[in-house]
Amino acid sequence: MQILRSVIVAAFLAAPVTALAGEIVVQGYGSVEQAPDMATITLGSQFAAKSAEKALEQVNESTASVLETLTELGLEARDIQTSGLYLNPVWDDSYTQHGSRRIRGYSAGNTVHIRVRDLEMLGGLLDQVVRDGANTFNGLNFGLQDAGDAQNEARRRAVADARAKAELYAEAAGVALGGIIELKDGATSSPQPVFMERAALAMSDAVPIAEGEVSTSARVTITFDIAD
Known part of the structure; x- marks a missing residue:
């Protein structure tokens, strides 16, 4: 009997757990695109x-x-x-x-x-x-010379995205969404470098440059309570 109990406990500890009962865990993503300076x-x-x-x-x-x-x-x-x-x-x-x-x-x-x-x-x-x-x-x-404003706006959008997902899941499950239990800040990323070939520089005139836009993004993980 002791052996059987140990096997049951070990199986329970090994099982993956993504959220406790009465909680909704979602990830949110937000990005801001703007011209570089x-x-x-x-x-x-x-x-x-x-x-x-x-x-x-x-x-x-x-x-x-x-x-x-x-x-x-x-x-x-x-x-x-x-x-x-x-x-x-x-x-x-x-x-x-x-x-x-x-x-x-x-x-x-x-x-x-x-x-x-x-x-x-x-x-x-x-x-x-x-x-x-x-x-x-x-x-x-x-x-960007100062990416602070863009990073903060990306974080706001990430939180809004996470809340929208949680509200959708709660509605689909037929439960009421409660307050936030935990909020984890994810990585905030900046644009990747844009590389140019060395041959493009061997021009008699000034090198043409296309700036495009840069994107600043953020991710969050939020755990919401399920209201009674």
Whole structure:
């Protein structure tokens, strides 16, 4: 008898439970679409040369020229950041008689992260930095300088969506919806980066840019009581 009782208890604990009796659990989703007012760009310079000194010199010259242009265009220091400076040997594919590989040159590179708060200048800026020597382009991401209002509105819409679902389920089940027992805030997401091909930058005129819209979303999980 004790063994049977233990089996029953174990089966009960293993059973999935999504909601207690007298409760309705729903998830809500809300999003806000609007035009972006900022762009984030990641670009840089990469050069190869016979000597490490020459490779690094070319990268430094290109990066300095890009930074100078950005300053002349009116970008603030807080919106420009360099990172990822590297210098690596370029190995020959063949081996010596002793089984070692020769270094045939060096590759150097640097990356610049840029925030552009005036989107009207974006196309011309991209064109100019390419002329200055930037030859790697790793992404263009449109966003919002201050996403707080959009995030709050997305949360409001998520809660409204959850309540609408709960009211529908309660009506379909023939019960009255009660108050909120628990509300869990889910993740608030921002738009994914929009990438451009490097070839699109090799244009004589300013790079054409289509901003489109950005979407800010939120999710909530709400547990409602079923009224007596």
